Amino acid sequence: MIRSSSSLPPVGVSEPPLGVCEAISSEPLDIVELLRNAHHPAAGAVVLFSGEVRDHNKGRDVAYLEYEAYPPLAVKMIHEILAEAKEKWGLQLAIAQHRIGKLDIGESAVVVITAAAHRGEAYEANQHIIHRIKHEVPIWKCEYFSDGTHQWGNNCNC
Amino acid sequence: MRIHVYATLKDYFSPEFELEAVAHNTDELKRCLADINGQARQLLDSCRFAVEEGFIDNEYKLKENDTVIVIPPSSGG
Numbered sequence: 177m178i179r180s181s182s183s184l185p186p187v188g189v190s191e192p193p194l195g196v197c198e199a200i201s202s203e204p205l206d207i208v209e210l211l212r213n214a215h216h217p218a219a220g221a222v223v224l225f226s227g228e229v230r231d232h233n234k235g236r237d238v239a240y241l242e243y244e245a246y247p248p249l250a251v252k253m254i255h256e257i258l259a260e261a262k263e264k265w266g267l268q269l270a271i272a273q274h275r276i277g278k279l280d281i282g283e284s285a286v287v288v289i290t291a292a293a294h295r296g297e298a299y300e301a302n303q304h305i306i307h308r309i310k311h312e313v314p315i316w317k318c319e320y321f322s323d324g325t326h327q328w329g330n331n332c333n334c
Numbered sequence: 335m336r337i338h339v340y341a342t343l344k345d346y347f348s349p350e351f352e353l354e355a356v357a358h359n360t361d362e363l364k365r366c367l368a369d370i371n372g373q374a375r376q377l378l379d380s381c382r383f384a385v386e387e388g389f390i391d392n393e394y395k396l397k398e399n400d401t402v403i404v405i406p407p408s409s410g411g
Contacts, residue, residue: 244341246384246405249384249387310409310411313408314384314403314408316340316341317411328341328345328406328409329408329409
């Protein structure tokens with residue numbers, strides 16, 4: 177089971193079939209465990225997106241990232257986004273979990289899993305969910321570069 | 335009222351502080367915050383505001399005992 181930091185305010189847990197994890201986690205995301213919980217007998221397609229820390233951005237070498245969130249609102253918004261997507265695309269499952277704290281290169285910052293009868297809905301819903309999480313939910317990325325400088329946000333190329 | 339700021343706003347303000355000036359709505363709050371640090375004025379224009387678990391707009395009447403969360407543009411993912 178995915179754990180969250182005890183220093184965070186209590187976060188809600190989605191009722192199945194929306195999701196079985198906490199939406200914000202200060203612990204490394206367990207992609208295998210999340211996927212293990214994302215199967216459904218009526219779903220012929222399961223799409224998993226993992227947003228991962230890369231070692232460069234706009235020509236600069238990235239050393240690591242830090243993510244910050246306002247959990248009381250972020251958790252609520254992620255649950256609403258998942259519920260809306262589940263309704264709109266008729267998903268069997270919609271799961272999302274976002275990491276906070278310091279992340280090294282290659283670590284997963286966010287995972288979105290969608291399960292639907294067919295792949296079209298699963299892909300489309302997954303894209304919709306990650307887009308809204310990136311642009312609407314109060315979560316912020318700070319890039320720390322190898323030259324010792326850092327920069328908040330301003331890093332979305334989509 | 336108590337103010338909490340996040341992310342890049344912490345380059346301009348303390349993460350948490352007590353606002354001495356009186357602000358009745360979010361437009362007034364933006365002006366009060368810009369008076370504290372004018373360099374944040376443009377950033378404040380792109381911020382959202384929340385009280386507890388809900389966003390507020392300029393129609394919301396701020397109360398002296400509110401804790402207002404100032405939310406800069408999201409950059410998750």
